[in-house]
Amino acid sequence: MPEDKLLRPNRDVGIIGYGAYIPRYRLPASEVARIWKGENFKGPPGEKAVAGLDEDVITMSIEASRNALARAAIDPTEIRAVWVGSESHPYAVKPTSTVVAEAIGAVPNTLAADWQFACKAGTEAMQAAIGFVGSGMAEVALSVGMDKAQGRPGGALEYTAGAGGAAYLIGTADRSLVTIEASYSFTTDTPDFFRRANEKYPEHGERFTGEPAYFKHVTAAADEIMQSSGLKAEDFAFAVFHQPNAKFPTRVARSLGFIPEQLKPGLLVPMIGNTYAGSALVGLTAILDIARPDERILMVSYGSGAGSDSFIFKTTENLIHRRELAPATLEYISRRTEIDYATYARYRGKLVSK
Amino acid sequence: MEISRHWRLAKQRYALVGEVCPNCEHKIFPPRDICPDCGEEAQDLYQFSGRGEVYSYTQVQQAPTGFEEYAPYTVALIKLEEGPMLTAQLTDMGKRPVSIGMPVEMVTRKLRSDGERGMLIYGYKFRPAIAS
Missing domain, CATH: 3.40.47.10 (Thiolase/Chalcone synthase)
Known part of the structure; x- marks a missing residue:
């Protein structure tokens, strides 16, 4: 055992592709405060991203993964693991990662699994991908951290519980954008x-x-x-x-x-x-x-x-020329449509009509 | 329950995988195994780029069963850059008006769910193209 506690793969690995996804709708924190605290309450600053009616962790993970693939410029069949970390997987049983793997063309010679560890499920998947590639079991593994975050209406979390995330393709260091x-x-x-x-x-x-x-x-x-x-x-x-x-x-x-x-x-x-x-x-x-x-x-x-x-x-x-191959994070952030609390309630499925 | 039908269509619906004719290179979507252009057998898979433009559109106010929660929404004829035309919902329009000729790109989105307990159905929709 080495003196320190670092996790050490058998060979050097890195990020060979990365991709972000942030949905376009924005709910200002002041709008949450207006509903639950009154017009004159000074709520926290800022705003949060809200997913559209047809978006969930599966669809957002697919887009981020496609961006990562565009930057890596690899054949998706090279991917030997598709791992998605989230606390809002659309199904309780039926892996998000199976749909993502099919949509990006990584099936069938791949592992697929969903990870959960509250807000670090995505980096947990990244650690595992480092080990999976670092051991030599695979040349490329995909790790995603994505959420359509939950916060109780009127609760402290509702001001910031947003939506979005990122995908990382982990591969050997020699072809990495980032080691x-x-x-x-x-x-x-x-x-x-x-x-x-x-x-x-x-x-x-x-x-x-x-x-x-x-x-x-x-x-x-x-x-x-x-x-x-x-x-x-x-x-x-x-x-x-x-x-x-x-x-x-x-x-x-x-x-x-x-x-x-x-x-x-x-x-x-x-x-x-x-x-x-x-x-x-x-x-x-x-x-x-x-x-x-x-x-x-x-x-x-x-x-x-x-x-x-x-x-x-x-x-x-x-990194410098490859990053031009997919939309930048700030491009997603600037693609902004502000919504009010009523629209937010509809988009989040908080309204029940039957 | 239509699980088998949705499962069979997953590839084309999730990622716009169609076919290309080995004889005349005509790009085919949806896949139909026979080239509509030259009549030859065409079963080679072809991954469409997902880029195209709005050819025509209409707004749906009275949505069919299963789509009620999304109404009102826009359905468009999309002319893919490789040639074929298909019908799809537009999404992420924000406050932008639709226009004929508008550049759009494919995204995989939730189409609907098969009731409270049934499967979630995903497939292509189109949105205004992002800059880069």
Whole structure:
């Protein structure tokens, strides 16, 4: 056993393609506040992305995966695993990943599975893909983090529970747009947020979601990977964290020594809300859209329950021209149609007519 | 229950997989195994790009069974850049008006669900093309 706790594949791997997806509808937080708190209540700033009537985790994952395939420029039959992490899989039983795999042309010689670990299901799938490719069992694996996030009407989560996410094709380092230098996972049994079987909306532990949950796990996962790699905050061009709101990632970044300029490009929560399993991963696509070659990026996810996955990425020359092959994250964000609470209630299926 | 029918159509519905005629290279959608152009046997699969334009359209106010929750919606004749014409719903229009000649691209979306307990049915729709 090595001295440090990093997860080490047998061969070097990286991201050979990435793709974002964010639906076009936006619900301002002030509109949620207007309905539940009154006209004069000053709600939180920002807005969240809302999926259309015909969108769910399957359709959004298909589009993000097609974007990742366009950038990787590979034959989809090379993909030997299709793994989708989410807490809003459309079926309780029948894998999202089977539909995604069929739609992108990865069937039938592939594994397919759905992952769940609250907001870190997507990075959990990414860790597994690193192992799957890193062991030599596969040349390419697809990991997706995507959510159409649930929040109880009138509850604190409803201001930010958004929709969207990202897909990553993991392959060998020699053909990567971004190499993966290190990864690590930190997990404990911490019941800060959960949704029981057959319940529509999650429960959360109010202030308990902060110190013993988010901050403890994100900090531990970041500290371990940075110390074991001998890197400090100034060695990174960018950092992206799970972003349930703007306050948590901003505070944890500051405590780890990062400055606002490193955080800002990947901090999308004021524009699209908390996309749960997609949150850190879609922040990373926004960074990859603008990063230069040979830049280091730290990503730390957080999933309630609870745990964090941390990753150190390094960009390569290949990223620069390949990223033009699919729409940028900000193109999806700027494709914006504002809706009111009534339309939101309809789109989210909160209105029942029979 | 029409599970077998939906399952049989999945490839063409999810991803616009049609056929190409090995004799005259005519692109065929939906797949019909015989080239409508030259009459030869044509079973080679062909992946359409998904790009096309609105040829004509109409607004549906009184939706058929299974589609009520989506009304009103627009159904359009889409002329694919490879040639074939097909009928599909437009989606993600936001507040944009539809127009003939509008460039559109294929997206895979939920078409409907087979009741509360039945399967979810996915397939192609078209939306205004995103810039890049």
